[in-house]
Amino acid sequence: MEIIAxxxxxxxxxxxAAFWVIRNLYYICQPSEVLIxxxxxxxxxxxxxxxxxxxxxxxSIQVPLLERTFRMELTNMIIELRVxxxxxxxxxxxxxxxxxxxxxxxxxxxxxxxxxxxxxxxxKDIEQLAKETLEGNLRGVLASLTPEQVNEDKIAFAKTLxxxxxxxxxxxxxxxxxxxxxxxxxxxxxxNSIGRKQQAELLRDARSAEAHAQAEATIKASENQRIxxxxxxxxxxxxxxxxxERRVRDALTKRTAMIAEVEAVVGAExxxxxxxxxxxxxxxxxxxQQLQADVVAPAEAECQKAIALAKGDAAKIVEDGKAQAAGxxxxxxxxxxxxxxxREIFIFQKLEPLLEIMAAGVPTVExxxxxxxxxxxxxxxxxxxxxxxxxxxTTGVDVKKLVGN
Numbered sequence: 001m002e003i004i005a006x007x008x009x010x011x012x013x014x015x016x017a018a019f020w021v022i023r024n025l026y027y028i029c030q031p032s033e034v035l036i037x038x039x040x041x042x043x044x045x046x047x048x049x050x051x052x053x054x055x056x057x058x059x060s061i062q063v064p065l066l067e068r069t070f071r072m073e074l075t076n077m078i079i080e081l082r083v084x085x086x087x088x089x090x091x092x093x094x095x096x097x098x099x100x101x102x103x104x105x106x107x108x109x110x111x112x113x114x115x116x117x118x119x120x121x122x123x124k125d126i127e128q129l130a131k132e133t134l135e136g137n138l139r140g141v142l143a144s145l146t147p148e149q150v151n152e153d154k155i156a157f158a159k160t161l162x163x164x165x166x167x168x169x170x171x172x173x174x175x176x177x178x179x180x181x182x183x184x185x186x187x188x189x190x191x192n193s194i195g196r197k198q199q200a201e202l203l204r205d206a207r208s209a210e211a212h213a214q215a216e217a218t219i220k221a222s223e224n225q226r227i228x229x230x231x232x233x234x235x236x237x238x239x240x241x242x243x244x245e246r247r248v249r250d251a252l253t254k255r256t257a258m259i260a261e262v263e264a265v266v267g268a269e270x271x272x273x274x275x276x277x278x279x280x281x282x283x284x285x286x287x288x289q290q291l292q293a294d295v296v297a298p299a300e301a302e303c304q305k306a307i308a309l310a311k312g313d314a315a316k317i318v319e320d321g322k323a324q325a326a327g328x329x330x331x332x333x334x335x336x337x338x339x340x341x342x343r344e345i346f347i348f349q350k351l352e353p354l355l356e357i358m359a360a361g362v363p364t365v366e367x368x369x370x371x372x373x374x375x376x377x378x379x380x381x382x383x384x385x386x387x388x389x390x391x392x393x394t395t396g397v398d399v400k401k402l403v404g405n
Contacts, residue, residue: 028059032075034106035060036115039067045108052115056106070119074106076177077123079131086142088150094142095185096150098158101177102130102169114173130174137165147186154181 029035035055040063042053053060062069081098088094104114104126118126141161142150150157158179169176392398 025062025064026059027055027062027069029055029057031057032073034072034074034104034111036070036072036119037062037067038070039063044112050112054111054115072104072114072119073123074104076101076103077127077130079127079134081131081134081138083135083138083142086139088142089144089146092147092186094147094150095183096138096142096181097183098138098179098181100130100134100179102134102174103177105170105173105175110170110173110175112173113171117172118174126174129172130169133168133172134161134165134176134179137161137168140164150184154184157181 027035033056036052037055037060038052040053041049041051043049079100079102081096081100084095085093086096104118105111118129121129138161141157141164145157145160158181162176162179165176165179
């Protein structure tokens with residue numbers, strides 16, 4: 001009985017020790033945390049040695065008196081970011097609001113940075129540290145971007161901020177899962193003016209697009225109308241062409257009938273004309289014979305008579321011409337024989353009949369005195385006589401009468 005009691009005591013002591021060990025030294029690691037057993041040196045993959053060992057997603061027993069156990073949560077931490085009066089490129093102060101999701105890194109080697117810098121800190125302290133780090137990175141990113149770039153593409157701005165903050169957070173052992181920019185504003189209303197400008201440009205583009213669409217619609221409608229009109233015109237042309245062909249066929253048919261009718265009429269007329277031609281031919285012969293007897297024969301006789309008379313007249317004219325030529329020849333011979341006085345003789349011969357003709361037209365007058373004076377070739381007496389006569393005719397002074405008195 002003593003042995004049994006001893007065994008039971010030993011078993012009970014062992015069971016109690018096991019229970020105490022399980023209760024106080026056995027740790028189970030949750031999927032959202034990591035266990036750090038500090039105290040023993042543990043070699044790392046890069047050759048370094050640290051004074052702790054890690055357990056993630058499993059369980060382990062703490063070595064009594066040699067190790068101390070710490071838990072580090074790997075769940076997300078939501079951090080509200082707000083940066084006021086952060087000067088952007090160009091000197092415009094901006095206010096940026098955003099939300100970041102961060103967590104402690106659960107993978108090596110970043111987790112060693114988290115253990116060295118964050119182990120023993122409360123979750124609130126870790127969030128504050130991450131917030132200050134992100135706000136500092138946010139100010140740095142804003143300083144390198146213009147307000148237009150920040151406002152136009154918030155996704156690119158957030159991506160740039162992620163890239164900028166990644167190295168700093170990695171040194172702290174933190175991982176930035178997501179970052180969302182909620183609002184960007186400024187006290188000088190610069191972004192508001194940009195927004196109004198963009199809104200005006202969007203409105204302008206919308207109106208331009210609408211006008212372009214309306215123009216395209218109008219052009220399309222006009223094109224459709226043109227196509228419709230062309231089809232209608234083509235249809236009308238086909239109808240007109242068919243109607244014209246029908247009319248041509250009708251005209252050809254009518255033409256054939258009309259040609260046959262006209263040919264019949266013409267044939268009858270030709271037969272009548274041919275019969276009339278025969279009659280007229282006989283009548284022409286009769287008229288020719290009548291004309292021969294009544295007109296041609298007397299005309300031929302008259303013609304012969306006129307020819308004989310013309311020959312007689314021509315003979316007379318020829319003889320007269322010969323006589324005139326002979327007279328002219330004799331006149332020329334007389335003119336030549338008369339010498340220098342031939343001209344005056346010829347003129348005096350021609351003056352006599354001319355004076356007779358002129359005297360015949362003048363009534364009978366009585367001439368009291370006729371004086372002929374040669375004032376050119378005479379002597380001085382004749383020249384004075386000519387002067388006295390001219391003076392009497394022009395002034396009325398009769399010198400001869402005065403001398404006689």
